[in-house]
Amino acid sequence: MATIKDVAKLAKVAPSTVSRVIANNPRISDRTKERVREAMKNLGYHPNFIARSLANQSTQAIGIVLPSSADKAFQNPFFPEVIRGISKAAHQKQYALYMSTGETEEEIYEGVVHMVEGKRVDGIVLLYSSVNDKLTHFLRKKEFPFVIVGKPFKDVNEITHVDNDNYRASKEVTEHLIEIGHEQIAFIGGDLNLVVTIDRLLGYEKAVRNAGLPYKDEYIVHEEFLKEGGQEAVKELFGLNEPPTALVVADDLMAVGVLKMLFKMGIRVPEDVSVVSFNNIMMAELSQPPLTTVDINIFQLGCESARSIIQTIEHPMEPARRIIIPHKVIKRQSCKAKDTAELKEA
Amino acid sequence: MATIKDVAKLAKVAPSTVSRVIANNPRISDRTKERVREAMKNLGYHPNFIARSLANQSTQAIGIVLPSSADKAFQNPFFPEVIRGISKAAHQKQYALYMSTGETEEEIYEGVVHMVEGKRVDGIVLLYSSVNDKLTHFLRKKEFPFVIVGKPFKDVNEITHVDNDNYRASKEVTEHLIEIGHEQIAFIGGDLNLVVTIDRLLGYEKAVRNAGLPYKDEYIVHEEFLKEGGQEAVKELFGLNEPPTALVVADDLMAVGVLKMLFKMGIRVPEDVSVVSFNNIMMAELSQPPLTTVDINIFQLGCESARSIIQTIEHPMEPARRIIIPHKVIKRQSCKAKDTAELKEA
DNA sequence: ATGAAAGCGCTAACAT
DNA sequence: ATGTTAGCGCTTTCAT
Numbered sequence: 001m002a003t004i005k006d007v008a009k010l011a012k013v014a015p016s017t018v019s020r021v022i023a024n025n026p027r028i029s030d031r032t033k034e035r036v037r038e039a040m041k042n043l044g045y046h047p048n049f050i051a052r053s054l055a056n057q058s059t060q061a062i063g064i065v066l067p068s069s070a071d072k073a074f075q076n077p078f079f080p081e082v083i084r085g086i087s088k089a090a091h092q093k094q095y096a097l098y099m100s101t102g103e104t105e106e107e108i109y110e111g112v113v114h115m116v117e118g119k120r121v122d123g124i125v126l127l128y129s130s131v132n133d134k135l136t137h138f139l140r141k142k143e144f145p146f147v148i149v150g151k152p153f154k155d156v157n158e159i160t161h162v163d164n165d166n167y168r169a170s171k172e173v174t175e176h177l178i179e180i181g182h183e184q185i186a187f188i189g190g191d192l193n194l195v196v197t198i199d200r201l202l203g204y205e206k207a208v209r210n211a212g213l214p215y216k217d218e219y220i221v222h223e224e225f226l227k228e229g230g231q232e233a234v235k236e237l238f239g240l241n242e243p244p245t246a247l248v249v250a251d252d253l254m255a256v257g258v259l260k261m262l263f264k265m266g267i268r269v270p271e272d273v274s275v276v277s278f279n280n281i282m283m284a285e286l287s288q289p290p291l292t293t294v295d296i297n298i299f300q301l302g303c304e305s306a307r308s309i310i311q312t313i314e315h316p317m318e319p320a321r322r323i324i325i326p327h328k329v330i331k332r333q334s335c336k337a338k339d340t341a342e343l344k345e346a
Numbered sequence: 347m348a349t350i351k352d353v354a355k356l357a358k359v360a361p362s363t364v365s366r367v368i369a370n371n372p373r374i375s376d377r378t379k380e381r382v383r384e385a386m387k388n389l390g391y392h393p394n395f396i397a398r399s400l401a402n403q404s405t406q407a408i409g410i411v412l413p414s415s416a417d418k419a420f421q422n423p424f425f426p427e428v429i430r431g432i433s434k435a436a437h438q439k440q441y442a443l444y445m446s447t448g449e450t451e452e453e454i455y456e457g458v459v460h461m462v463e464g465k466r467v468d469g470i471v472l473l474y475s476s477v478n479d480k481l482t483h484f485l486r487k488k489e490f491p492f493v494i495v496g497k498p499f500k501d502v503n504e505i506t507h508v509d510n511d512n513y514r515a516s517k518e519v520t521e522h523l524i525e526i527g528h529e530q531i532a533f534i535g536g537d538l539n540l541v542v543t544i545d546r547l548l549g550y551e552k553a554v555r556n557a558g559l560p561y562k563d564e565y566i567v568h569e570e571f572l573k574e575g576g577q578e579a580v581k582e583l584f585g586l587n588e589p590p591t592a593l594v595v596a597d598d599l600m601a602v603g604v605l606k607m608l609f610k611m612g613i614r615v616p617e618d619v620s621v622v623s624f625n626n627i628m629m630a631e632l633s634q635p636p637l638t639t640v641d642i643n644i645f646q647l648g649c650e651s652a653r654s655i656i657q658t659i660e661h662p663m664e665p666a667r668r669i670i671i672p673h674k675v676i677k678r679q680s681c682k683a684k685d686t687a688e689l690k691e692a
Numbered sequence: 693a694t695g696a697a698a699g700c701g702c703t704a705a706c707a708t
Numbered sequence: 709a710t711g712t713t714a715g716c717g718c719t720t721t722c723a724t
Contacts, residue, residue, distance in 0.1 A: 003700095016702095053702090055715080056702080057716075074426050075430070079426070080420050080423075087420075096457075099443045100442050117392030118396070288632075350717065361696095362695065363693085373693060396717080400701070
């Protein structure tokens with residue numbers, strides 16, 4: 001395999017000159033550049049990235065960290081979609097993607113430590129944000145470039161992150177339910193350790209309180225984000241004396257689970273209960289009935305996070321930024337205005 | 347950042363000794379090992395992976411190549427799911443994953459060339475197999491370790507690959523339709539450049555011919571694998587004089603598109619037409635009606651491909667292997683026996 | 693059992 | 709505009 005020295009020899013220049021040609025250094029004459037390029041072509045030379053990384057202290061790679069239940073999480077179409085966004089932006093800037101995975105939180109942590117200490121990547125994108133995250137502490141302590149997709153649990157102003165305004169989104173969607181006449185609105189959330197769950201819960205709460213509706217503990221249920229998760233939640237809620245007439249579900253995938261469960265229990269959507277959720281993954285459109293959901297622009301979330309981390313890598317001294325990706329409520333057939341007559345009855 | 351030299355100094359040994367301790371070389375006395383490990387801990391030393399790679403000529407990383415329309419393809423849950431499998435197996439063997447992406451086929455090709463020539467990865471997993479693939483040629487010429495998820499277009503015995511028996515799966519599922527009385531069976535396939543499409547088409551054809559049913563060109567339609575694709579196909583088929591009573595669709599995602607289109611056209615599934623497809627992604631279960639489909643064990647496809655590439659990396663001289671992952675027909679509500687009375691009429 | 697020293701292939705001062 | 713040279717941090721002969 002040809003090295004820079006072989007090229008140098010063939011082109012009758014010093015290795016450093018070849019290196020400069022690779023970097024397209026302007027201080028090399030066009031004639032030499034030509035000669036060197038010719039030599040490279042003849043030898044089928046390609047720079048060795050590893051060697052360059054070592055000399056450079058840079059890898060042109062960014063690490064992607066999925067939440068600790070990596071295997072399960074990947075099932076949520078949210079992740080592929082963010083990665084697709086990251087991928088696109090990274091490629092534009094000639095960065096490659098590096099993923100280390102693990103089953104447990106501890107494994108993930110170890111993986112990241114290896115990425116960072118082993119200098120396998122120049123920066124990291126965290127695809128989740130959880131309360132008191134060990135990883136965040138580690139990265140900050142190391143002063144290693146990273147961005148979070150989501151909102152940091154603390155030090156919001158010191159950590160660059162790309163997020164939606166989940167609080168407001170949740171408030172809006174809950175207000176929508178209220179506007180169409182609902183008063184018994186329950187919230188089915190995911191893992192309470194995730195900041196996104198908290199934000200969506202708070203937005204819901206705000207809307208409920210603003211409207212002067214009672215905020216009841218029995219109406220707040222938490223389950224894992226996954227499909228199966230939603231099912232237990234439903235049973236609990238509809239065992240109540242005063243079951244809800246509308247549901248705010250923290251995630252489309254969960255909402256699909258909820259829908260399934262409701263169907264089994266003979267509760268009709270939207271006739272008996274209205275459902276709204278978040279993310280607008282493809283399934284939200286295909287479900288029966290199609291879900292009213294908040295489109296959070298997952299792809300863009302990914303793009304911006306990649307652009308951000310690259311920016312941070314290339315200009316480490318710039319202050320932390322926060323990027324808010326706009327959201328949009330997509331109305332489909334899972335909601336129905338509460339009958340006013342019935343309302344009066346109650 | 348601590349280097350091997352710092353550790354050596356602190357432990358009062360030579361750098362080479364430290365290196366041997368890292369590799370757990372048996373010829374180092376336990377006492378020295380202890381001392382060195384102590385020093386490492388005190389300095390918070392972590393080996394630099396890049397440096398090691400350079401000295402070693404190995405990266406402990408495997409490259410993943412998605413099909414050329416990377417951005418779109420990622421939308422098909424097939425890919426996240428294989429990657430999840432790869433991820434799992436790779437992690438067990440301490441390999442990391444590396445993805446290079448691009449929008450066009452050319453970009454992808456360039457990306458792979460960079461991975462390979464730049465020695466960023468030790469081996470590659472191709473997540474698709476297309477007819478006359480440039481990449482396959484390149485990797486074979488370079489004698490670079492790679493495995494294909496799917497069946498190679500040619501030199502099947504010389505290229506290690508992990509695949510389903512798509513021919514047989516397609517034959518089985520078509521036979522199922524025949525058994526329940528269907529005679530007008532159409533095939534809606536994806537990109538004909540993909541070997542998987544070809545295999546599934548051939549299996550379908552075989553079943554049709556075996557049963558003595560006519561194999562009509564008008565019953566064979568090809569579209570992109572994606573959701574939107576299916577819709578055009580449907581219009582064509584149901585414009586025919588003798589429209590099909592059953593459809594074999596090459597992919598769940600497409601089948602969902604087909605279902606949607608049929609619904610719009612007022613054609614009922616399974617009453618008017620039965621539908622079967624392949625992959626058994628989550629959506630297949632959620633669609634309306636739930637799809638009868640072939641479960642191809644995507645996750646396992648991923649696991650095995652990772653194990654395979656690692657095996658090839660570590661034992662380059664071993665002959666090429668072929669691994670066939672079992673499939674299973676999952677019967678749901680998208681199929682219905684053809685009414686015999688009606689059959690007689692025809 | 694351990695050390696010395698030469699590389700791995702490239703970059704980046706510093707010279708000229 | 710180009711050459712010289714010393715690393716980047718690690719592994720690996722070859723000595724001892």
